[in-house]
Amino acid sequence: MIDLEYQAFTKYKKNLEYFEKNHFQLFQKLSTLEIAINSAVYQENYSLEYKNEGYFDIQELSSGNFLYGENSKIYSEKLASTINYHRTGSVFEGQQRFPIKKEELEEIGDFKNFHSSLWATAQIVYFNAKIAPKASSEMQKLYKFIFLETGLGFHIEYIIKKYNISVAFIFEKNLEIFRLSLFTIDYAELSNKTMFFFSIMDTFDALQYTFTSFLNEQFNHNLYIKYLPFSNHYDETLHDLQSITLSQNHILYPYQAYMARSFNAIEKISQGKCFFNIAQTYTHSPLSSKPILVLASGPSLQNNTQWIQKHQEHFLTIAVLSACKHLLHHDIIPDVIVHIDPQEISLSLIEGLDLSKLERSTFIFGSSVHPKVIEKLSNIPIIFIEEATSFKVGHGFFTLPSIGEYATILPLILGAKEIYILGVDLALNPNTMKDHIDLHIASKHISHNHDQDSVEFQNSLCYVKGNFLDRVPSKPNFRLSLTQFHKAILRYKQDHQTVYNLSNGAYLEGTIPLHVNDIEAFKIPLLSKETLSHELSVFLKAHSSCEFRNIDREHIQKQRGNSVAILRKMKELRQITPKEPENYLFRKLIPFVQEISEMDRDARSDLGEILFEYFKITLSFIFDTCNTKSMKDSKKYHKELDNLVLDEVEKVVSTYDQKLREYLSQ
Known part of the structure; x- marks a missing residue:
């Protein structure tokens, strides 16, 4: 027994040294837990027990129940025996x-x-x-593998050695249980032939980063990746991994x-279209001293239409093109209209629009917008911003995954100090489960998909932190946008700039939640929209190449x-x-x-x-x-x-x- 304890403790120390050198953030979690346990600041919920029959098990201290309840090594061998070389059964598809x-x-x-x-x-x-x-x-061979929960890790060791796994992703939400596996298997030794990616007690953002890194490593082997859950409680985790995969x-x-x-x-460049210089941040522009109201096509726009209609003259309004039919239907005239969608289907966004109502509106489009859309708006002067390419030399580029966050970040670059956003929900309406306003061309009702091996990306459901609610239903592509929004707000927002999120959707990092009824809009001076339109036009052309x-x-x-x-x-x-x-x-x-x-x-x-x-x-x-x-x-x-x-x-x-x-x- 003394020899077993010594071997387990030696293995634990060796693993800690490995994590300190190769997975430092995980090492810090483990070290913090160990210090808390040793100083009695934290009371353990689980303990490692050696059974007389010659195996280790994990005991839950509150109930006395054992995790395995039988010989853990035999159980792990049986669990590992369910894996084979078939392209079906416990297969994670890492590619559409x-x-x-x-x-x-x-x-x-x-x-x-x-x-x-x-x-x-x-x-x-x-x-x-x-x-x-x-x-x-x-x-013929298994190259990558996904382990969902570790237990004591015996099944991980069996599979890695039997199949000579090159890259392994290990997920465990319970740090205590994972820590106990350090006493029983040698991660350090296994790492000599296998590259490990650990997601242990992670937030979703951390999980997304680690699993994306796993997918990027030897991505040529992502079509069929075998996975093995330790318990039956893995559906939500598997769904998260599927949504991350489809967000690549x-x-x-x-x-x-x-x-x-x-x-x-x-x-557009070869035709001599006007391209705005987005390579610099503008501290003095027509937007600098005006309150900005960004209007996107999320469900919250529809729920607050009357408020917008009542207060539009107090704000410089920036609307996405897909919201314009709804806005014009309610006599809301945007000052600026932005659009970046490259698809020809965007033509439907302007069919039936009364363009005469938008004569004083300024159009700012991404360079990827489809030529037929530009042709349809041939009588309207459009300012372009290059997206993710650098063909307009010296003018920079700016892009984000979707138009809502694009419309939010753009005024930050143009020097706006006070921005209110409405309709950048990046979530579903919790009551109707719709993802956009009714008049949006892609508006749909989303329900849960229970298919284990694959997910339809556009119809998949997940949950994220809410702006006003604890959590709200969302979609994988919205969740990707949340990550990109956070990165963009960190890059572009200055200390003197404030962004208020008025939407009953996802919480947006770097913004301040604010209900529309808490805005004293009538105290904001009315704007001269004609003067504003002229100032915007002069400013944008002065900083553009045509x-x-x-x-x-x-x-x-x-x-x-x-x-x-x-x-x-x-x-x-x-x-x-x-x-x-x-x-x-x-x-x-x-x-x-x-x-x-x-x-x-x-x-x-x-x-x-x-x-x-x-x-x-x-x-x-x-x-x-x-x-x-x-x-x-x-x-x-x-x-x-x-x-x-x-x-x-x-x-x-x-x-x-x-x-x-x-x-x-x-």
């Missing part, structure tokens, strides 16, 4: 999958379907489903969205040079035919992907960034295809896969090259 029929491939790959991420990936996705069907095939940048904003963003920006300058043309030519270089490289790759799958993946494909990544990092290549996002999608399908057990005619299929990948990548690069040549010829 879409069912594709062979007869649909040609149609999907046509440029008219450029708006879909399947445009240049469908052939690879279909080939994967054909060669490695989910329902009837097995993987390459899923929300796939490669072709990046391409469209670049094309739309270059087209011509296609030589420096802009040269930068675009430089970016096109990257596409020419990649096409030349691909021509060379077509002459290389590896005989084995390992040679194909690690001597041909991966070096190509690494070369593109270095181009993006070293030369700030726009196309390099696009292709990196492209491979974040396709590599999972490519590697999974090659990771199929007992594949017949493997050499034939690997050659076919090689050709498919090169064809699809070339389609992306050739389209990019062609578009830039067109714009440069203007």
Whole structure:
């Protein structure tokens, strides 16, 4: 017994040293708990007990109950035995999958379907489903694994050693229980062959950061990730992980969205459209001395329409385009209208709008807005701000995932000191479960999805801290926006600037919750809207460039040079035919992907960034295809896969090259 205690304590100390060196924040949690226990500041809820039958168990001190209630090692072996190489059963899908029929491939790959991420990936996705069907095939190796709750960790040790897991994510909400596992398994030793990502007693933000880091590590193995829950209480955690997965940048904003963003920006620049210089913060502008009221399309806008209608003359109002139908219907005329959506469907936002009512309104659009929307508003002067690209040299860029937070941060950059936001809910109406105002084109009612292995991103439900309520229902894409909003407010808000959140939605970090009835709006002086409109127009044009300058043309030519270089490289790759799958993946494909990544990092290549996002999608399908057990005619299929990948990548690069040549010829 003394030897067992000594071994357990030695293992515990070794693990602490490992965490101190490699996972310092977790080490601090463990150290704080240990100090609190030793000083009797904290009373333990659980203890590690050694049973006479020769195994350890965890006892809950308040009830006397044991966590395992049987031989913990035998239990863990049985638990681990439920894992196999099948692509079904306890499988976490780290990538979106879409069912594709062979007869649909040609149609999907046509440029008219450029708006879909399947445009240049469908052939690879279909080939994967054909060669490695989910329902009837097995993987050759398990590379990544998710452990939901640790217990004493014996099952973690068994699985990592049996399957030689490369990357493991370990989740445990109870720090005491996790601490006890440090006495029983050697995380330090296991880490010699396995990269660990620990989420122990984390907030959602911390969980999101850690799990995203896990997904980014060897992301080429994310298509099917096996997971093992220690108990039956894991649904909420699994749902959180699914929502985080579907909130990844390459899923929300796939490669072709990046391409469209670049094309739309270059087209507008080459046409001599006016681009505002967003590279600096403006301390003195027409917004600096005015109270700003931001109006977005969340449910709270509809619930406070009468208040807005009554007090609109006291504020400089900034409205998102998707809210304008609702606002104009109630005789609310925005002073500024902002829009960033690149989709053609945005045309429906202006159909039926009485544009004559918006003659004195100032339009500020993101550079990615669809050309047909701009054409529809051809008689209206629009100021553009470049989004996430730098084709307008020296003018900077500014973007956020959705228009509500974009409309909030923009006045901060323009020097506003006092901002009130309404309709930036980033949550559902708790009573109706609707995500937008009724007149919004994408407004829908959301209910819970109970599918364990996958989640429909737009219809998935989660809960977040509320602005006025303890918690409110939300969606994964809203939760991503909450994270991005917090980062943006930290970056752009100065100490002299205040943002009040008037919405009955999510709590927004960096803002002050405030009910509309607590605003003494009548004490705010009335604004001369005509004078304000003129001042805004003069200010924005004075800080904008409205011509296609030589420096802009040269930068675009430089970016096109990257596409020419990649096409030349691909021509060379077509002459290389590896005989084995390992040679194909690690001597041909991966070096190509690494070369593109270095181009993006070293030369700030726009196309390099696009292709990196492209491979974040396709590599999972490519590697999974090659990771199929007992594949017949493997050499034939690997050659076919090689050709498919090169064809699809070339389609992306050739389209990019062609578009830039067109714009440069203007």
